Structure formats: C-alpha cells, structure tokens
Amino acid sequence: MTDLHFFATTPKAMEDILVTELKQLGAKNVKAALAGAYFEGSIETAYRICLWSRIANRVLLTLGTFNVTSQEELYDGIYKVNWFEHMGPDDSFAVSFNAKGSKAINNTHFGAIKVKDAVVDQMRKKFNKRPDINITQPNIRINVYLNNEQATLSLDLSGESLHRRGYRDINITAPIKENLAAAILYRSQWPDIAAQGGSLIDPMCGSGTLLLEAAMIAGDYAPGLQHKQFGFFHWKKHDATLWQSLVEEAQQRKQIGLEKLPTIVGFDQSRRAINAALLHIENAGLENKIHVERRDINEATAAESWKIGMVVCNPPYGERLGNKEETAELYRQFGQVLKTQFQHWQAAMIISDPELGFRLGIRSQKPITLFNGPLECKLLRFAIEDNNFFTPKAKSQLERIEQVKSDLTGTDPNAEMFANRLKKNIKKLSKWLKREDIHCYRIYDADLPEYAIAIDVYQGRETWLNIQEYQAPKSISPEKAMARLSSAVNETATLFAIPKTQIYLKTRSKQKGIDQYEKLASEGSFETVNEQSVQFYVNFSDYLDTGLFLDHRPIRKKIQQQAKNKHFLNLFAYTGTASVHAAIGGASSTTTVDMSKTYLDWAQRNMALNNNQSNNRFIRADCLEWIKAEASKAEIAQPYDLIFLDPPTFSNSKRMEKNLSIQDDHVELIRHVSKLLSMDGILYFSTNFRRFKLDTEALADLQIKEITAQTIPEDFSRSPRIHYCWEIKCP
Helix, strand or coil: CCCEEEEEECCCCCHHHHHHHHHHCCCEEEEEECCEEEEEECHHHHHHHHHHCCCCCEEEEEEEEEECCCHHHHHHHHHCCCHHHCCCCCCEEEEEEEEECCCCCCCHHHHHHHHHHHHHHHHHHHHCCCCEECCCCCCEEEEEEEECCEEEEEEECCCCCCCCCCCCCCCCCCCCCHHHHHHHHHHCCHHHHHHCCCCEEECCCCCCHHHHHHHHHHCCCCHHHHCCCCCCCCCCCCCHHHHHHHHHHHHHHHHHHHCCCCCEEEEECCHHHHHHHHHHHHHCCCCCCCEEEECCHHHCCCCCCCCCCEEEECCCCCCCHHHHHHHHHHHHHHHHHHHHHCCCCEEEEEECCHHHHHHHCECECCCEEEEECCEEEEEEEEECCHHHECCCCCCCHHHHHHHHHHHCCCCCCCHHHHHHHHHHHHHHHHHHHHHHCECEEEEEECCCCCCCEEEEEEECCCEEEEEEECCCCCCCCHHHHHHHHHHHHHHHHHHHCCCHHHEEEECCCHHHCCCCCCCCCCCCCEEEEEECCEEEEEECCCCCCCCCCHHHHHHHHHHHHHCCCCEEEEECCCCCHHHHHHHHCCCCEEEEEECCHHHHHHHHHHHHHCCCCCEEEEEECCHHHHHHHHHHCCCCCCCEEEEEECCCCEECCCCCCCCEEHHHHHHHHHHHHHCCEEEEEEEEEEECCCCCCCCCCCCCCCEEEECHHHHCCHHHCCCCCCCEEEEEECC
C-alpha cells in the first residue's frame, strides 16, 4: 500500500522534538519545517500519532495540491475533489484557510468562503442537500494552505488541537499549554530521570500542567486517551476497528506504566491553584498518583523518602517592568530554596527574561529557546551542585564600566562620531521642544549601530539622563561593548554638563551573571518633572521604567483635550498619568484600574501633585476580571465616554485569574471594554507589541481607525513601531 502524506503542526522552536517523536511513533521520511514537520505513513501511523503525540497540535492528511492564480482556480481545485469519499450531506464541516505570498487571494476569510462554496455546491448538486457549517464542533475539518501560487488541501485528523488532552476544566486557564509543558520535560531529560525512579517536584505548580504531563510521560499514558473528539471520527474512511485496537493497546500500557510511577509532587501558595490542580488530577484519573498541597515557595522541600530527581516550574514573569523588583525577589528566594533543600537534584524553569535567572545564583546550562504563545522564553536547566553556586554582586554599573575601561589601552575611536550625532539631535529637536513645552524626551535611540543605547532626558529642578543599553550582538566582545558604553556615558555627561550622579543606566550583561538593571550612581528617589503643564513623579533608580512612558505623550494630550465633562476610564493604568491628564482636562470623573498597589499609590500621588479635586476613583483589581465583571452587568452604573486601554503584551502573574497574551486575547478584551462605552464614547487601544496584528475581521462590527502615526511623537519618529494605537467606537 502506498504511504500517505501528512503534516503535523507544533509551536515554533519545538520542531526538532516533534521530528524525534514522529520517528519514534513509526513515521517515515520525516522532514522538519517551520512550526511543524512533514511525514509519510499509513493511516495507522496517523492514528498512533494522534493518540500518542505529546508535542503536535494537529495532524493533517494531504488530499492534494494544485495551482491557484485566481479565485476561480481555488474554487475549481476544491470542486474537483470527490468529497463523497470523505463526508455525506448530513455531516457538518468547517474550513481553515491560510495564505502566504498569494496575489490571487490575500483575505483568509474570503478564501475559506470559496472553499466552503465548492464543497457545498458539489454536495447540493448530487443530493439536493447541503452539509451544515459548524465552526466549533464540525464532523469534518478541511484545511487549505496557499503558499504563493500552490495550494495544499488537507483533512484535519485531530479535531480540536491535540494539546487539549481532556483533563483541563474549560473555565480554568493555565499559564502554559500541555505540549509546551511536555517539551520542557523532554528538554530537561525527565524521561531518563523518571526511568531511574527519580522524583519530580513543581514548587509553583499552579493548575498542575507540568505535574500531569510528567506523570503521563513517566506512566506511559497516551495523551490522546481522553481527547474528546478526533477529526477522523466522522470521516467516511475511518477504520474504527483499527482505532479501537490502538486505544486498547494504549490502555494496557497505561495500566502497566502507572504501577511504576515515581513520586510526583506539586506545591503552590494559592488555594485556588491547588483546587484547580486537584480537579485536573481527578479528571485525568491520577488520584493518589500525584500529591499536591498548599505551601509557600520558602517551605518547598523534599521528604527523605523521595528519591533525588528533578525540580521543574513555570514561575511568574511579572506583569510590568515596575514589578521586576517583586519578581526578582521571588527568584532570589527560589535560588536559596534550591541551594539548601535540593542539593544534587536537577532543576529546570522557563522564563521570559533570562536575566532573572541570574537571581537564582546557580549557573545554568546553555538556555533553550521556546515560545509560550507569542512570547519568546528561555528554558534554563541547572545541576544543583556546590560548584555551580555563586552570589550575585550588587556592584554598580558605573564601577564596572570604569573598571573595564581602566583595563583597556587606547581610546574609543568612534567617541567623537557619537558626540556629533548627539549634538545634531539636540539641534534638530530644540525648536520643537520649546514650542511644545516638552521637558522629558528621547534624544538618542541607537542612531549609530556602534552605540546601541537609548537616552532619555528628564528636566525638573535638575536635568537627569536615563540611559538604556540594548543587548550587544554576539559578535561584539563584552569588553568592547562596555568600552563603547563608557565612552557614550562620558560624552553625554560632558555635552549636557551634568555630573554622573544625575545619569542612570539600565543595561543587560548576560555574561556577568548578576543583576542587570541597576542605577548608574548613588541611591535615587522620586523627582518631579513637567509634561506640558502637568506634573509627575518619576523614579530613576528603583524601577526599570521611570513611571512615565514618553512615547505616549501625544495620546495623553489627546485625552486631556477630549476629557472635558467626560467620564474617563484608565485600564492597566500603570502610574495613572493618562488619568491625571484627563482630570486636568476637566473630566467629570476618572476611574483608574491596576492590579499593583505600588502603581495605584503612585497614581494617587501624581493626581495629588496636580491639586485636582475631581471625582477620582482608584481601583486595585485584576483588570481582566474587573472588565469582564463590569461588561456582564445588565446595566452599567456609569458608562464611560473616554477609555484608555494599554495592556501589557503578556502576563502570567499568579495574582491574575488568567494569563494574558495580547495577540491572542485582544478581540475578547476589546469587545468587553467596548461594552463599557457610552453611546458616543471613544476607546483608545494601544499596544507596544511590535508584531501585533489587529483582527479587524473579528471586530468588524466596531468602528476602528488606526491613529498610530498621529500618536508617535517627533522624538520617537526614528522608531515608528514603538507602539500601535487605534480609535474605536461603537456603531
């Protein structure tokens, strides 16, 4: 029998794990591709992969390929397929259509409609009856990928994504998907550790995803055994007898495997998380196989009877840069726990900011890149041994720079070039700054590749400079990068005629293994600055951000100009600067919502600094939950005339009910927030996720106008993707 052709999809950076897994499951001629892998095999091979793959999202059976240079050719290519071999007129189906580089069809929704029309027309012609469209639970899923002029037509054998094992409660959102958890465990050699009887502990287990995936790997438990609905169940060519034999084999292997399951334990400080983990363990049929209990990270330890093994976790990333202190302290504590309670164990953790890993004080192996949704993360792996321990030092960046420079001979030959560019920028912006009454601005942003830094000027009772160093390319040695940074600091201080104690530096130095975000000089405090007749408190030394996003200056001004007699809502409000502008503009009321007590206190101080006596509310809450609750009310007590929505790109804070990915969640988020608008209200939605794409089709019922260009100030014109912004109204 001729082998069939398939394509299995997977998240980016997991392709090589998928290739290995496919080969182990009997696939032939496996070839890696972006976000997936091609392979060949029988229908039994495909069934086995659907049942056993821990890494794949979908398994697509290729039905054919054909050229598409017009809408008609797409329709004809689909119509030529004998769909009666695959489905009947009483079946329901759904179409997934994606295109890349096609001149004929660049609207995926339109492409899906043409595919649907061809299938429906063929069925109607033969049976005088058409199958139904069901986008949530169809009997058959059709997939079309149009790459330039070649279309690949496939049948989706997986049904819903294979990462959905069936044990997770639909109302509980986990920080990581099941196949990412499996990838973390594979990369960290958990199968080998488990085979030797080693234990696994997750000290921040959340809803238990890593625990469950670890148990299923160690227990030879096929992840598809509880998968609710496979795509081939209603396929006319489905071999039910073959499938049943594979399921029975998997059930026997599970029964044998679970008898030798090693110790698997999870801790979490959240009672809600523990309850969710217990529910998922019960759903998976693993009661009495996995132990979870409520325990703070500082109390995490292994019982004497537990065999040395592996500590693994997905710690919180921190919602915004200002919460870095809190997150960094958690990592420091975790490092102490590992050093004192888990000597000779292996450890693994996935984090979005590799520099936080240095807070642990344990040298790691080479980080591995993985993606948690759209967020690039690093998997760190450690051997908890004395010779890998170190104590992060708190030496200031200034001391390090001067030390490196003193060890070098000669001077930086490009220093004069940098100084000339800085003078040019100052001259170019001077008239604009005076005309617009701007005292805080960006004067330099990696204009020269040799000097990859950003310089922000803050003027109040004195002039302060906030310098951020971008990560130097690998081709530049740490010594050379440090020398250039030192020259830039010296030239900038000279040009602005200020002492270095008024310059603050935030930089990353991975090679040094220490805290990467430090002030340049002595301990700082809150200072007062002006922004177009509005005053704000800023802090240069204690936080990564100063408390004032300079690129949002135009949108804050627009809000001030439109706020008179309006009810204003500021969501994910940070330090409340937009709320202050609204109040100064004569808003009838302002409502400022953020989850951080630090930011809300800061926001109230900013409001008080401007002596505003308006009706100002400050609400500490998980914004996602607050928005959802307000939007669900039959009658909103006070509709808002003006709303500013500036959410973080990604958050998996343990204090939030669910994690947030702005690319994946923006449609639902905008829809909920739009329900809070008054009849003629305006919502300003902004994001600084550079790869963000607004789903205008899913929001087609709203009036949406992109105003990004209008909201990029002149001092950020060299970085037009610093943020995106839209004006949204209800029809």
